[in-house]
Amino acid sequence: MIAFNKYYNLFNLLSSVLIIVSLLLLIFKGLNFGIDFKGGTLIELRASDSKISVSSLRDRFNQMDLGDVSVKKFGNDTDFLVKFENKDNKKNVIEEIKTNLDKSFGNNYDFRRVENVGPKVSAELLKSGVIAISLSLALMLIYIWIRFEWQFSLGAILALFHDVIVTLGVFSLFSLEINLSIIAAILTIVGYSMNDTVVIFDRVRENLRKYSDIKIFELTNISINETLSRTIITSATTLLALLAIYFFGGEILKGFSLAMILGVIFGTYSSIYIANTVLVRLKVSQKTVLREDDQK
Amino acid sequence: MLYFSKLRILFITLFSVLFILITSSNLFKFDDNFFDKKINLGLDLQGGSYLLLEIDNEPIIEQKLQNLTTTIRNYFKEKNIKIINIKIDNQNIFFNVTENDKQSVLDVFQDENSDLNPYYPRFKSHQLEIKDTGVNLKVNFSRQGLIKLKTSSQDQAIEIVRRRVDEVGTNEPNILKRGNNRILVELPGLDDPMRIKSLLGKTANLTFRFVTNDENDRFGVEKIKFENDLEEATVSKRIIISGENLLDAQPKMDPQTNQTIVSFTLDRVGAKRFGKATSTGIGKQLAIVLDGKIISAPVVRDTIASGSGQISGGFTFQTATDLALLLRSGALPAPLEIIEERTVGPDLGQDSINAGMIALAIGFLLVIIFMFVKYKIFGLITNVTLIVNLFILLGVLTLFEATLTLPGIAGIILTVGMAVDANVLIFERIKEELKDETNNILAFDGGYTKSRTAILDANITTLLAAIILFFMGSGPVKGFAVTLGVGIFTTLFSVYFIARLFTSIYVTRNKDKEKLI
Numbered sequence: 001m002i003a004f005n006k007y008y009n010l011f012n013l014l015s016s017v018l019i020i021v022s023l024l025l026l027i028f029k030g031l032n033f034g035i036d037f038k039g040g041t042l043i044e045l046r047a048s049d050s051k052i053s054v055s056s057l058r059d060r061f062n063q064m065d066l067g068d069v070s071v072k073k074f075g076n077d078t079d080f081l082v083k084f085e086n087k088d089n090k091k092n093v094i095e096e097i098k099t100n101l102d103k104s105f106g107n108n109y110d111f112r113r114v115e116n117v118g119p120k121v122s123a124e125l126l127k128s129g130v131i132a133i134s135l136s137l138a139l140m141l142i143y144i145w146i147r148f149e150w151q152f153s154l155g156a157i158l159a160l161f162h163d164v165i166v167t168l169g170v171f172s173l174f175s176l177e178i179n180l181s182i183i184a185a186i187l188t189i190v191g192y193s194m195n196d197t198v199v200i201f202d203r204v205r206e207n208l209r210k211y212s213d214i215k216i217f218e219l220t221n222i223s224i225n226e227t228l229s230r231t232i233i234t235s236a237t238t239l240l241a242l243l244a245i246y247f248f249g250g251e252i253l254k255g256f257s258l259a260m261i262l263g264v265i266f267g268t269y270s271s272i273y274i275a276n277t278v279l280v281r282l283k284v285s286q287k288t289v290l291r292e293d294d295q296k
Numbered sequence: 297m298l299y300f301s302k303l304r305i306l307f308i309t310l311f312s313v314l315f316i317l318i319t320s321s322n323l324f325k326f327d328d329n330f331f332d333k334k335i336n337l338g339l340d341l342q343g344g345s346y347l348l349l350e351i352d353n354e355p356i357i358e359q360k361l362q363n364l365t366t367t368i369r370n371y372f373k374e375k376n377i378k379i380i381n382i383k384i385d386n387q388n389i390f391f392n393v394t395e396n397d398k399q400s401v402l403d404v405f406q407d408e409n410s411d412l413n414p415y416y417p418r419f420k421s422h423q424l425e426i427k428d429t430g431v432n433l434k435v436n437f438s439r440q441g442l443i444k445l446k447t448s449s450q451d452q453a454i455e456i457v458r459r460r461v462d463e464v465g466t467n468e469p470n471i472l473k474r475g476n477n478r479i480l481v482e483l484p485g486l487d488d489p490m491r492i493k494s495l496l497g498k499t500a501n502l503t504f505r506f507v508t509n510d511e512n513d514r515f516g517v518e519k520i521k522f523e524n525d526l527e528e529a530t531v532s533k534r535i536i537i538s539g540e541n542l543l544d545a546q547p548k549m550d551p552q553t554n555q556t557i558v559s560f561t562l563d564r565v566g567a568k569r570f571g572k573a574t575s576t577g578i579g580k581q582l583a584i585v586l587d588g589k590i591i592s593a594p595v596v597r598d599t600i601a602s603g604s605g606q607i608s609g610g611f612t613f614q615t616a617t618d619l620a621l622l623l624r625s626g627a628l629p630a631p632l633e634i635i636e637e638r639t640v641g642p643d644l645g646q647d648s649i650n651a652g653m654i655a656l657a658i659g660f661l662l663v664i665i666f667m668f669v670k671y672k673i674f675g676l677i678t679n680v681t682l683i684v685n686l687f688i689l690l691g692v693l694t695l696f697e698a699t700l701t702l703p704g705i706a707g708i709i710l711t712v713g714m715a716v717d718a719n720v721l722i723f724e725r726i727k728e729e730l731k732d733e734t735n736n737i738l739a740f741d742g743g744y745t746k747s748r749t750a751i752l753d754a755n756i757t758t759l760l761a762a763i764i765l766f767f768m769g770s771g772p773v774k775g776f777a778v779t780l781g782v783g784i785f786t787t788l789f790s791v792y793f794i795a796r797l798f799t800s801i802y803v804t805r806n807k808d809k810e811k812l813i
Contacts, residue, residue: 044644091497091634095490112644118635121348125770132768139760147753181703184765184773188710188780191761195714195754199721202750230724233670234717237663241713244659245706250651252340253706260710 002228004272005221008280011273015162022169029172034083034179035115037129039122041066041086041093042115047078049108057082060104064097075251079112086116129183133164136190144194148201149288155278156197159270163193167262181256189263192238196231196271203227204279208289216284220276235268298740298800308793312684315691322694335693338701339482340772341649343642345489347481348474349496349632351453353446356630357437360445361389364424368435371412377401381432389435401433402426416440446476449629454479457632459625460495479632489639491618499587499631500622502539504570507581507593508532520583522590523609529590531583536573541566545623547616550608556616559606560623567603575599584609586619638771652705659709660686667716671723674813677798678719685715685790692782701775711783717754718791721747726813736807740799751788759784 035042045057054071057080061069067085074081086093094114101109117125137160145153164186171178203223211219224231239261246257322334339346361384368391369379377400382391393401405426408415414423423441427434437445450473457479461469470482481496483489507529508517515534522528545560562570574582574596583593584607591609611619664682667675689708693700726743733739762784765777806812 092494110641110643111639112641114637114639116634116637118633120350121636128768132764135768136761136764139764140757143757143760180770180773181776184703184769184776187761187765188758188776191758192714194757194761195717198753198757199750202753206746226728227724230717230720233666233720233724234714237666237716238710238713240662240666241659241709244655244662245709247655248651248658249655249706249709250648250702252648252702253651253655256703256706 001221001225003221004224004276005217005280008217008273008277011269012277015270015274018166018169019162022165022172025169025172026165029175031168031172031178032175033126034177035117035122036179037122037126039085039117039119041084041117042113043082043094043097043111044074044113045080045082045109046112047080047105047109049105052080052105052109054080056104060101061097064100066093079251125180129180132183133186133190136187137161137164140190140194144198144201147198148205149284151279151282151284151288152201152205152275154282155275156194156201158278159197159267159274160190160193162270162274163189163263163266166266167259170262171259176258177255179255181253182259185256185259185263188260189267192260192264193267193270196234196267197275199230200224200227200271200276204276204284205289208284208286212286217280220279224272224276231268231271235264238264298737298744298796298803300797300800305797308797312688312794315688316684318691318694319687322690333694333697335690336697336699337645337649338699338704338772338775339484339638339645340640340702341645341652341700342484343487343640343645344482344484345486345492346636346638346771347483347489347493347496347634348636349453349457349479349481350635351446351449351477351479351629352631352633353449353477354630356445356449357387357442358384360437361387364435365389367412371404372397372401375400387436390429390432391435392432398428398433402428405435416444443476450476450479452629453632456626456628457481457496460621461492463621463625464492464495466492478635485642486639487641489637493634493637495618495622496632497634498622499628500539500625501587501627502542502623503585504536504538504573505531505534505583505585506536506573506577507583520585520588520590522593529581529583529593531585531590536582537562537566537570539623539627541569542623545620547611547613547620548606550606553608555608556611556613557606557608558611558616558620558623560604562603562605564603567601570603570605571599571601575601648702649705652702656705656709656712660712663712663716671813673802674719674723674799677795677802678716680798681719681790681795682712682715684794685786686712688786688790689779689783692786693779698778698782699775700779701772703772704775704779707776707779707783711780711787714758715783715787715790718747718751718787719795721751721754722791723813730811730813736803736809736812740803744796751791755784755788 054073058069058071061071061082061084067087069082069084072081073079090096094111094116098111137157140160141153141157144156167186167189170176171182200223203226204220207214207219207223214222242257242261242264245253246261249257318333365382365384368389369382372379377393377397380392382389404410405413405422405424407413415421416423419440421438421440423438423444424435425438454471454473458471461471461481461483466483466486468484470480472480474480483492486492509530511517513532513534515532517530517532519528520531541562543561543563545558548557548559549555550557577596578598579595581593581595584591591607594608607619660682664679667678669675671678686708689711722743725747726740729739729742729746733742759781762777762781766774766781769777803812
């Protein structure tokens with residue numbers, strides 16, 4: 001049996017530091033919002049001429065007065081991703097760009113993807129993203145409250161909060177782009193992390209009913225160990241699937257799968273070191289779950 | 297938990313075979329409608345355009361209020377009530393009446409049978425609200441009145457949008473209402489939405505009006521610019537005919553001038569008015585005004601009584617075709633703005649499908665190998681279950697003709713990774729049971745029973761997340777929510793029926809063996 005409980009304090013401290021650092025990053029550095037949430041235009045371009053490079057494209061686009069332009073390679077040497085603010089929300093901006101690029105590069109390029117999100121839509125998408133995440137946290141809180149006791153509910157929610165904040169913190173630290181699919185990833189992380197926490201909680205509750213003489217400090221450790229191989233196997237298979245998406249699923253799914261990979265790692269960690277320590281600190285005992293049984 | 301009746305085995309087998317068949321129907325073509333179901337590919341996979349249009353209702357509201365001032369004035373004139381200082385400001389009408397008349401004016405607006413101010417009994421609300429500000433009376437649209445106005449302009453606009461899109465002839469466009477002032481247009485397979493975008497961006501409000509130099513024209517005049525933005529002409533506000541009078545419009549080549557023109561045919565009312573106007577207006581210039589710009593202003597040479605005519609204006613064949621199309625499909629009630637656009641080229645779509653399939657194959661293989669190494673014979677059972685699960689998941693998506701998107705494929709891969717969870721929970725529990733239980737059957741039974749609450753809770757939480765995602769997400773993300781959500785149900789089915797069936801067969805045959813798992 002591994003003595004997870006020996007490190008409860010240590011990891012609680014670490015988690016607190018992680019959350020605080022993440023929050024500071026979110027406040028002072030902020031998130032790198034993609035056009036979904038910031039508005040603007042995105043063009044994925046494939047070139048069939050070596051003349052077309054990041055710098056030559058940047059030159060062309062900068063001449064067009066489109067506001068802030070960013071040009072990046074996308075996956076391989078012939079694909080580029082161009083993003084700009086399109087501040088005045090020009091109507092025929094794509095047409096203008098095509099005419100302009102035709103002059104310099106002829107027909108040797110192809111627009112593979114064009115996205116244009118107006119300021120009104122991006123504001124709405126951001127709002128509905130925030131609502132979705134808050135709503136999912138609230139629903140989880142209520143569900144666990146119904147199925148368990150409030151102490152469990154609080155533990156689970158703190159673990160979820162940790163996972164979401166720290167994942168966003170990593171995205172902020174490395175300036176990774178936040179778009180619609182990242183919101184989907186975060187919601188899935190919420191579901192996954194909850195899943196992990198619930199399995200351990202289920203065992204804690206069972207053990208609480210079984211043993212009246214074991215303190216919660218010891219009991220959580222027993223429960224974590226009993227479910228440990230399941231925790232490892234499920235995390236492993238989920239990570240295998242996600243790694244397959246990350247490496248083979250194409251550029252578009254990269255950010256999404258990365259967020260999920262981070263989320264699975266943080267989710268597994270938080271189920272053990274946040275959710276359970278909340279039970280310990282709230283001094284959950286056999287009485288807590290037996291009272292629940294009486295009510296039923 | 298390990299007992300299966302023959303009937304149940306039959307049911308499980310039939311069910312699985314059925315879904316495997318449904319899934320494989322994606323690969324073949326059936327004549328029969330019932331079998332010919334396929335998973336729809338989302339725009340991100342098959343390529344195409346997604347356009348979100350917003351109706352700008354401001355001009356309509358302005359126009360309605362403008363008309364309303366006239367109506368109010370005439371209505372109360374009949375009742376010998378004098379309306380003074382009537383004006384429109386910030387979507388409100390303000391006016392004054394004498395102190396004696398005030399109450400009767402208020403009464404008219406608040407009368408449920410008033411023909412000036414329609415009453416909607418269903419919403420217990422009038423179209424207009426009136427308020428005595430002390431200085432004057434203020435009339436504006438009520439909340440319900442505005443909603444009615446917006447939905448009716450949306451109804452008209454969606455009809456026009458549909459006609460225009462159909463005229464261009466893209467395959468299976470999807471045109472839907474969003475809220476009460478937006479229209480969603482999905483155009484699968486459309487590589488370059490430029491033409492549709494420019495067609496949808498035009499209101500196509502056409503009027504024929506005389507050019508006049510008389511500043512005191514009875515109907516009022518306005519200065520309107522020509523298409524080239526250089527010249528300007530003073531045009532009467534009297535409308536001879538408008539786009540509504542057109543029956544048909546076609547691009548043509550004028551044999552005399554060799555120019556591309558748009559020829560049109562008028563309805564009876566239009567033909568009569570056009571005939572009368574051209575007979576009295578010989579020698580005058582008739583301006584053809586489209587969306588606030590003069591296309592051309594030819595001089596009337598003869599009376600045109602045939603009810604047909606032509607518009608010239610230096611068109612290319614393409615612009616003439618587009619103008620004819622716009623005139624045939626009618627004018628939009630208000631300008632539309634494209635507030636969101638997402639276009640994916642077909643080759644990127646194909647690349648995404650390929651990448652998704654490769655990721656699925658590799659993810660699947662990795663999980664299968666891992667499970668086999670870890671659990672041997674039970675890993676094999678899990679793997680068979682996983683394959684059947686995948687077929688059932690795809691079968692359900694086929695049956696409901698769901699839309700598969702790139703994130704949707706990611707959802708399937710993720711389901712593969714998470715689907716083993718329930719089996720792992722059960723197997724690990726059985727291992728624990730076997731520590732103090734020598735009877736294999738009892739231990740397996742206990743494993744299934746005791747792991748049930750954990751499996752249930754774990755799956756419900758994921759399902760909750762998927763449901764929220766489904767209702768809050770848009771487009772591709774919705775596809776992810778669908779596969780993730782459906783995946784939970786198919787996983788539970790395959791774990792509790794298929795995997796358990798195989799387990800039960802294996803355990804019953806080897807019940808005396810030690811260290812079964």
